[in-house]
Amino acid sequence: MLLAAGVAGLVVAMTMMIWRAIVGPSQYDRMLAANSLGTKIVLLIAVIGYLSGRPAFLDIAIVYALINFVTTIALMKFFRYRTLSRPLGPEAKDG
Amino acid sequence: MTYLPGLLVALTVFWFSLSGLTSPYFLVLAVVAVLLALWLSARLGVIGRDASPYHRLPLLLPYVAWLLGQIVKSNIAVIARVVGPRSAIDPAMVLIKTKARTEFGKALFANSITLTPGTVTVDVDGDALKVHALVRENATPASFDQMDRRAARAADDAKRKG
Amino acid sequence: MVDALHLVGGGLVVAGALLTLLGGVGVLRFPDVYTRIHAASLTDTGGATLVLLGLALISGLTLETLKLGLVWVFVMLTTPAAANALANAAFSAGHTPRIGAFQIMKSLAAGEARSDTQRRETSDDDKSSPP
Numbered sequence: 001m002l003l004a005a006g007v008a009g010l011v012v013a014m015t016m017m018i019w020r021a022i023v024g025p026s027q028y029d030r031m032l033a034a035n036s037l038g039t040k041i042v043l044l045i046a047v048i049g050y051l052s053g054r055p056a057f058l059d060i061a062i063v064y065a066l067i068n069f070v071t072t073i074a075l076m077k078f079f080r081y082r083t084l085s086r087p088l089g090p091e092a093k094d095g
Numbered sequence: 096m097t098y099l100p101g102l103l104v105a106l107t108v109f110w111f112s113l114s115g116l117t118s119p120y121f122l123v124l125a126v127v128a129v130l131l132a133l134w135l136s137a138r139l140g141v142i143g144r145d146a147s148p149y150h151r152l153p154l155l156l157p158y159v160a161w162l163l164g165q166i167v168k169s170n171i172a173v174i175a176r177v178v179g180p181r182s183a184i185d186p187a188m189v190l191i192k193t194k195a196r197t198e199f200g201k202a203l204f205a206n207s208i209t210l211t212p213g214t215v216t217v218d219v220d221g222d223a224l225k226v227h228a229l230v231r232e233n234a235t236p237a238s239f240d241q242m243d244r245r246a247a248r249a250a251d252d253a254k255r256k257g
Numbered sequence: 258m259v260d261a262l263h264l265v266g267g268g269l270v271v272a273g274a275l276l277t278l279l280g281g282v283g284v285l286r287f288p289d290v291y292t293r294i295h296a297a298s299l300t301d302t303g304g305a306t307l308v309l310l311g312l313a314l315i316s317g318l319t320l321e322t323l324k325l326g327l328v329w330v331f332v333m334l335t336t337p338a339a340a341n342a343l344a345n346a347a348f349s350a351g352h353t354p355r356i357g358a359f360q361i362m363k364s365l366a367a368g369e370a371r372s373d374t375q376r377r378e379t380s381d382d383d384k385s386s387p388p
Contacts, residue, residue, distance in 0.1 A: 002267025002268060003267055005274070006267070006270035006273065006274040006308065009275055010274050013274070013278045013280065013281035013300070014281075015281075016281030016284060016285050017281060028290045028346065028347040032290065032294060033284065036284065040300065042328065042332065043308045046308070046309065046312055046325070046328065047308065050316070058325065062113075065328055065331040065335065068335070072343070073338070073339065073342055076343060076346045080346045080350070112320065112323045112327065115320045166302050166303070167303075170303040173295060173296070173299045174279055177282055177283035177286065178279065181288075184287065186292050186354060205341065209340050210298070210302060212302060215291065215294050216341050217291075217341075217348045218348065218349075227291045227294075227354055229292060
């Protein structure tokens with residue numbers, strides 16, 4: 001019962017993130033919303049796994065957390081340099 | 096190469112914590128997977144650098160515990176700003192000088208700032224950190240002093256270059 | 258005993274969901290990207306910690322607890338890196354932070370090798386699209 005309430009709260013928070021991603025106004029707002037939405041989805045997967053008695057969902061949550069991070073970094077890199085084939089790091093400091 | 100056994104143990108523990116299986120078939124798969132990961136790490140050249148930071152754990156764990164306390168405190172502060180009136184927030188951009196000299200020390204300090212709600216590191220340039228803060232009075236150089244000292248100690252920074 | 262643990266764990270999950278909700282409210286209410294990052298990090302640190310801690314209490318001392326710890330470590334390691342990359346990308350693209358008094362921003366901006374001072378003065382909020 002408590003877990004279901006937790007799921008409901010997470011879903012409402014996710015709706016807020018989707019709203020922020022839709023209204024923007026800048027691409028960074030949208031990326032922030034997407035990243036934060038991903039974190040909430042990780043939590044949602046974990047809680048739903050317990051709610052339905054299948055803690056194996058946690059493996060999916062782990063994978064989702066990692067993919068979420070890579071997605072954010074890749075998007076950020078793309079929006080900044082307009083390419084993904086540029087090395088990151090000190091030598092690539094702002095051209 | 097002293098880092099190789101550490102990585103081996105870490106990967107094995109990681110595999111078991113993910114699967115928890117002990118039948119012979121899966122053990123063979125585990126050996127294959129761990130060796131594959133080791134080979135890939137060797138190819139990437141990440142063995143033996145800061146990628147295997149096990150020797151840092153004794154210094155890092157107390158710092159992480161302290162940091163968690165800070166996170167709780169600033170979480171409460173940020174909640175008050177979120178539900179408060181619009182005038183409750185007073186964003187500011189400040190430059191913070193850090194004592195840390197090594198890359199690891201700077202990264203630890205910058206990430207600690209970012210992890211604490213209410214402050215975000217925007218840029219690191221030499222020993223100066225550009226920090227965006229939600230509330231101006233929480234972002235004076237003095238308020239970061241303690242975190243800076245503790246981070247430098249946890250990163251074992253003092254011993255290297257002073 | 259087990260029931261009590263389940264109750265406390267469920268309570269923590271609900272508390273974490275509420276914190277996440279508050280973070281969402283902050284992301285909707287705050288005026289610009291940088292302040293919204295603060296609200297989102299509220300979610301990602303506090304909310305995730307509470308929810309995962311609650312689930313760990315429910316599952317007890319099993320392999321699942323270890324996995325929950327792994328999820329927590331991943332979230333705590335990746336969140337600041339993503340937030341930092343976001344703030345850095347927004348700032349270096351000339352996205353002006355909204356601040357209380359303007360002169361601090363100017364003294365910082367003097368060191369920047371950018372010449373969009375006109376935009377910096379006029380674009381007080383985030384309505385301007387990045388270049």
